[in-house]
Amino acid sequence: MTQFIDSYARKFYYLRLSITDVCNFRCTYCLPDGYKPQGATNKSFLSLDEIRRVTRAFADAGTEKVRLTGGEPSLRRDFVDIIAAVRENRGIRQLAVTTNGYRMARDVARWRDAGLTSINVSVDSLDARQFHAITGQDKFHQVMRGIDAALEAGFSKVKVNSVLMRDVNHHSLQTFLDWIRHRPIQLRFIELMETGEGSDLFRRHHISGEVIRDQLIMQGWQRQIRARSDGPAQVFSHPDYQGEIGLIMPYERDFCASCNRLRVSATGNLHLCLFGDGGVPLRDLLVSDAQQPELQARIAESLGHKKQTHFLHQGNTGITQNLSFIGG
Template sequence: MVSQLTDAWARKFYYLRLSVTDVCNFRCTYCLPDGYKPHGVANKSFLSLDEIRRVTRAFAAAGTEKVRLTGGEPSLRRDFTDIIAAVRENASLRQIAVTTNGYRMARDVQQWRDAGLTAINVSVDSLDARQFYAITGQDKFRQVMDGIDAAFAAGFERVKVNTVLMRDVNHHQLGTFLAWIKTRPIQLRFIELMETGEGSELFRQRHVSGMVIRDQLLERGWIHQIRQRSDGPAQVFCHPDYQGEIGLIMPYEKDFCASCNRLRVSSIGNLHLCLFGDGGIPLRDLLANDQQQGELQARISQALAGKKQTHFLHQGNTGITQNLSYIGG
């Protein structure tokens, strides 16, 4: 199905990132260093199971091929397995993914797979247990590693691992990461540290371009792969001697936004056209019953007319994104 969701720059949107909660139990230095704090939206509950069912149905009907469930930490929702099953009801979706900190995977990943989950991204910023604890504020490294093993045991052929690239923290550890993925079908994705409203000082201290990693990969014989239309923004590299792959997400690179194919819905039902945009378009008033699907699709399509050609991170404009758990990264 061709996506009916097209913006003024002729970009087509096949990919929805749906946040189901903004709560997280980790305290990562680049996201929630002081721990989770509610955003002060009075009496605003997270999307219910039926609301999630309706919003994903509208996107699927408009040609969306991939839904990624995000947070916060999405597995903190007690009904998370039911959420996966509700999204799975849309037969036209080719992929249902989750981004997780991994702490519940060892226990629950088989249930997620059985409910219809097809892909997993796990956040792991260091392969050293002590450094992992220093970054996340949680002594859960072994638990997360066990969770990745459990994902393979549950039948996932590949697991993606997200690593936020930080100067003098992990940018010099490429060899360690490559050794880890040599015999494991893991796509390790280095994500450039992005400036947020609450993270400007850390950004100035720790930001390093993904080009540093790309140059090292090319020197070592890694090959750049072709991107598919519902893929995320990573540039992916492979090597004949490695089971794993390396992905690079570089939002500060020229023309990063030219291939944008994803939209975001927050945990309280606002459509966000960009992670670093200025505001959200409310959808929740059209999620109360099944009779509003046409209006819902129309509002989403109309909103796309206002999507800007690019983000303004280069100018230090982070929009309303105070931290990455706010909309779902």
């Protein structure tokens, strides 16, 4: 099977695989009213065997990196088994998870033993009270212990995701910089993105990552070269800091030109873009191993319909009602 390539010659090395859309946090920019099931209440998320089959199909077509997302992926009782199943694919060099971190202190060593290579933790504020206000959970210190546990378990670096919001945390750059000065943490500011349910919040709190980038450059931070299976972050380093800063700026021109990732939802639909108009069903081709050629053919054919860019600038958020829907 040849590699997955779209009509604009973009090659796809990176799969973001949602394994649940359930989350136990109530972040203001994602699920402010808490998790509510979408559509039919009797739907089931991808099984362990289905996850094994879909990741094998991607790996055999050149995918090098898989990120397990949610919702909150660690809510699945078979999460460790899922990690091990994905790592059965020799072609998958990187296996990451994006988590709210509340179970890391307890479980992160088991995740690493099962084959996880990278962790992203969502932390939007280093102030415990503000963290509680944003997430709806008083778990700041628990998450901080989890980050320490990840480093102690042997992860050489932990990525921390912080959604950049005007008048919430955009003045906090120096606090974050002080935190990563002596810690191997890549702190990633993600621009607030508009979703179907979050238009009012977006209008109140969106601010461009350029504000942070300009401050970093003034302080001597240098942008790093991006590897082919890396995510979309612009990464900056500084000789005086052990940590790094990443900026994810989806509203910047040409953001989509380097797109290298595809998404599969927790119910088995292929999404060509986080803000696309629909999903391509794959689940009927995840019943047996013998269906892999047909599965790969459907994915490859679908890439002919991938748009050159998202349409966020026009306020078109596609079918994404909130960021837990297909894993952000």
